[in-house]
Amino acid sequence: MFGRDDVFEANLPVTASENFAGESVVIHFERGTYFALRGSAGTIWSLLQKPTSIAAIVATVKAQAPQPPTDFEATLTTFIAKLVDHDLIISSLGTPEPPAISAEAIVNLAEPPDLEIYTDLVELIAMDPVHESDLLTGWPKPPHPGTRET
């Protein structure tokens, strides 16, 4: 569980995302899952690229929108929970920043966020693990049962 003041940010080390005219596609390359973010989901995802909280987002929206979307906080909380479930966002130790939201994005937030989930490629990850090394960890370590390294 999490609260409205908990700080989150996009799980950038294991995801890649692209935005096309308001629609975002996010790929989790450790899990092999990928997502189409439609409605206001792409806008919310863009707000989470830096550490922020539900409280900070809601405050910014209320300050900027003449008529904030009905039940915006509840909708946002439900959507954030989905992103957490799919490991797309993680808890952050950063200071929550009031997100910068454009006028266009404020309008977009009136739409419900839709997270389309694709799991058809998950098996690609399971059958052919890749083990990359970097300056800190050196060559790959042997895989441990139940875990996978990148």
Next chain:
Amino acid sequence: MNSSDPSDVGGDPQFHSTDDFALRALVHASQNITGQANVAFGPATLRIEVCGSVLSSVALDPLRHAATNSTLPADLLLVMIDGKDTGIDGPPLDKFAVLHDRGAQHGGIGSRWTTLTMNEEWNMRCLIDADKRQAIAWIADASTAPEWVIYDQIRNALHWLSYGRDFGLFHAAALRLDAVGCLIAGKSGSGKSTITAAAIAFGFDSAGDDFVLIEGTTVPSVHAIFDTIKLDDKSLARFPQLQPFVRNPWRRPKDKAIVHLFDTGRDRIASGFPLHVILHARLTAKHQSRIVRSAPSDAFLALAPSSLLLLRGQGKQVSANCAKLVRCLSTYAFEIGTDIDAAIAELAGFMHGLKQ
């Protein structure tokens, strides 16, 4: 480095570290090559040296169209070793963490990453050191592994070579008709191979049915990597003219038949042609096919996840490459009906329309 005499490749098949394995493998390859080729895929060149007779055929035959006589140094040396044929054992995974000399392996900040990929089912490992421009692919027994396991290593080496370069690999088929080029994206089973085979029979040229290399210039151009077409039994039955060229008649039931286009006619393999559109393929139960304008995000969904997850590693770069491509080409949905001949006629008509 903790090896003894590196030229002593036969006496101690159990290697003490990854570095030890790499050194001995390279020495062995220099003395026992059974097959070799210099190949060029547009901007990328490989020198491939193979140790093992079965492995030589499987690895090099799909690349004959790309052979080059250039004497310039290749971008990457790929050494491929059949463990059973050569007696060289692979690096023991449980010793990587213990024995790796981190300081010696990496030149310092800015060094490009090294990687080890493994196919555990077929006991294949590929060690790539982009800094040293070397890759070593080792397989326990090439005679029992499906061809795609071996192709994957070549693809993987090219993928790592693309890091920081102006090209990338993409999970898609590529076709040309009358100077108009199209990329057909879609996950496995979306009809890319069947469409490619049918399109070739119709008169299209192909740069591949599965993975292609694309140079990211203003007008992207596509280069063939492999000359293969992979068809399941049902699709193969549609093309009896390809039957005599099947390379793996004794394949496992779940494996696809492999045909080398080079065997059927060198002129069917096109390379270096410009791309104009991306079609994302989807099989439908309808009889007729249709091609309709679609959102770039739909094309990206068809192209990026499978490219990224099949290539493995450098995920953000693959994603960015796919996005760049989608943004500079027109995107369409290709809804492929059950009548494949009609689907090809639809595609040909569409491409004629683009030309005008």
